[in-house]
Each structure stands twice: as C-alpha cells, then as structure tokens.
Amino acid sequence: MLVVGKVWVVTGAGSGMGRELVRELIARGGRVAAVDRSEAGLAGTAELVDTTRLTTHVVDITDRDAVAALPDEVEAAHGAIDGLINNAGIIQPFVPVIDLADDDIERVMEINFNGTLRMSRAFLPRLIGRPEAHLVNVSSMGGFFPFPGQSIYGASKAAVKLLSEGLYAELLDTGVRVSVVFPGAINTQITANSGVDQPVASEDDAKVPMTSPEKAARIIVDGIQRDRLHIHVGRDAQLMSLAIKVAPRAAIRLVKRAMAKRLAPEAV
Template structure:
C-alpha cells in the first residue's frame, strides 16, 4: 500500500525508529497520527512547523486497553479516517534470567509488547476493513525467532507478536487489509543504549547496527511493497538463515556475540 495521501497511525513515535517512521511517512505525503506514552512529545510536535495538520499527536499507554480504544475516535476527528497502523512500540526486559525476574516486570513486558500490539490490531481493524485499501505492520524483533541471552520474556513477547501477525495475515488474506511482520536486528536506538547490554565489536565497528533512519525506511518499503515478512539489517538476515539451518548453532552464535554487563 503506497502511503501517500494515507492516514497512518504509528506507535512508539516519541523516539528512535518511531520518530523516523513519522518523519519519513510525512515526507512521502502521508498524514500521521503519532502515538506516544511519556517521552518525545516536543520532538514530535516540532513536525507541525513543517507539516501542519498532517500530523497529530495522541498520548496513550498501550498496555491499557481503555487508552487504546479511545484512539480511533480521536484520530478520525483529526484526519477523517484511518488507512494503516504501524505497531512499533516495544520495551526490553531487565537483563536477568527468568528465575531472577519478578512477575511485575514480566507482566509489563508482555502487556506492552504483545497485548499493546493486540489491542491496537483489534481496536483498529474494524476501521481498516471499511477502507478501500488498508494495512497493518507489526514490528517484532530478531528475538522473535531467535533467543537472546537474558531476554527470555522479551523474546517470548516478540515471538507472540510474530505468530499473531502471521495469523492475521492468514485471516485477512481475502480482504482489503494487508499485513506485514518486521524483524529488526540491532538498531542504534535508546532502547539498546539504556538497556545495559554490550555487543562485542561495537568499538571497532565489526558489528554495525542499523540507524533508526535506515530501519524506518526498510519498514515503510516493506509496507508499500506488501511484503509478508521483512528482515531489517544484515544480522537479522544472517541469523534467520542460520536459525533455519541449525537452531542450536545459531543460538550458540548469538550467545557468543552478546555479553551482559
């Protein structure tokens, strides 16, 4: 689905990939409803200087179903209709084993990453089905198909997003609503920088993360080309291939690449 003249909802719009998605969608002629939770409001509102009423900002806690269910009415009041959603918002868990995590932390990760995505899909789907052409893009993670050390709950939540999205694709294949699942590898955003993780080789550039700009461009291209699945970054592509070939070997490789502080 080409995004020009479409109304696209973007979650996690306050920074990183989300903010770049907003910027690039606007540059391509879309109207954007930017969903934020706590941070990034000023940066997003700064886009109004250039794009005026083509962008609107909405505050919502995606883990709260009531917050999410209020969004369509707000967005339609601003833009008239909704053509697509990009579920980009997500959080990491603390870098601990499952044994050391408390249930509150576990619940929070599942609520934001999985239930937040589910609430968005289920809430917006009736509106999308009423459009001539519409789209759902869900951002999972390389961790959605490959375990990451001390991120078992995060990867479980992203694997759930993967299966939800692939199920939606199957359910909606004879409708006007397209569906894409995205698996980013390492992206240089605050979600990584603030998580207490060290990736070997970053100092000598042997491990090059995608920039948020590159990741956003790949996601939008996948949406516009109606891709079933999108692997964002060479690491995601390589590990996807290796995991299909030899899951145990791929798991050993990622364990050796990533070490916790």
C-alpha cells in the first residue's frame, strides 16, 4: 500500500525507530497519529516534522481504556485511519528465565504482546472498513532466533510473529494487508527506555554492525509499500533467519558462546 495520502498510527513514536518511522511516513506524503507514553518524547518528534501532518497522543498501550478510546480520537483528528504500526516494545533484564522476576516477565509480555494485540483489535474494525489498509507489527530477530538472557523478550516477539501471520491469513479476503517486521541490532535507546542495565560492551560488540533507526525506517516503509508479509531489517536479521533454518544447533551454540562472554560476571 502506498504511504502518500494515507493516515498512519505509530506506537512508540517518541524515540528511536518509532520516531524515524513517523519522519519517513510524513516525508513520503502520509499523515501520522504518533502514540507514546512519553509526552516529552512526542514533543521531540514533533520538532522534526511538518506538524500539519501530525497529531500526538499520549497513551500507554497497557491501558485498556485509553487504547479503546484512541481510534475515535485519531479518526476525529484525521478523518480516517488507513494504517497501524505497532512499534512500541521493551526488552527484559539480561538474566536467564530462572532468575527473572515475575513482574519483569509480566511487564514484557504485557507491553510487547498484549499491547500489540490490544492495539490491533482496537483499530482493525476501522482498517477493515477502508478500501485498502495495512497492519504492521514489529517483532524482532529474537522472535525467531533464541538469545540467552532475552528468552522472555524473544517469546513475546515470537508471539507477535505468529499473531501477525494468523491475522494475515484471517484478513486475506479483506482489503487489509499485514506485515511483520524483524529488526536485527538497531542503534536505538531501547535498553535505557526499558529500564534495563546494559551489559558492558566488549571489543567484539564494537565490531557488530548495527542498523541506524533512519535506515531501519526506510526499509520498513519500503516493505509496507511492497505489501511484504515478512520484513527483515539489517543483514544480521537476514543471516540469522537463514542460520536458524539451515544449522539451528550450531547457530544457537555460536550465539550462546557470544552471549556468555558478554554476560559473564566479570563483564557486568
């Protein structure tokens, strides 16, 4: 679906990849309802774009009532809703599942999966009513490849992947297209925004290529315009997608060794 002339809702729009998605959509002629729990973050996004094409909405996607009220709010501001990009998400503390607090597990699942599901269910009736529309859910490379110390995060993003593919099948006979995005390592502040301590970077970490949020946004919007079901962002996501299919055990062991070095007690 073309972006130009369409109204897009973007969550997590106050920073990082969400902010760049807002900028990219507006640069390509779209209008955007930017959603984030941070009023200051949304204000920062607004400073970077044509505000005649933007509205900002301070909403926490874990708030059922606020999410339920949002479609009416966006439609009142823009007259229609053509696309939803569920980008908001957090990671977990870098610890094994057995050491992870119940509250951390519930928070990750509530934001990453339940928030995506809640937003999708709230907006789908509006999208189905349009001549054409697009639902985009941001999963992760961790949604198809296991990373020790991020197992619950990965499970939440794997759930987003299967939810998106199920919605794709259910909506085939409608005008709504569905895409699921698998970003690799993106140079954003997701660790800080998640309230998680960042493990000390090693020399090997410095050699790991990261995709800029600006480039990630371009790749995602290109994929939307091509109606792609799966959108891989970054060479690492592409390679890991191949590795887990071709040599899953070897690939998992390789990543486990790399993560073990990074999470060793002397390194944190």
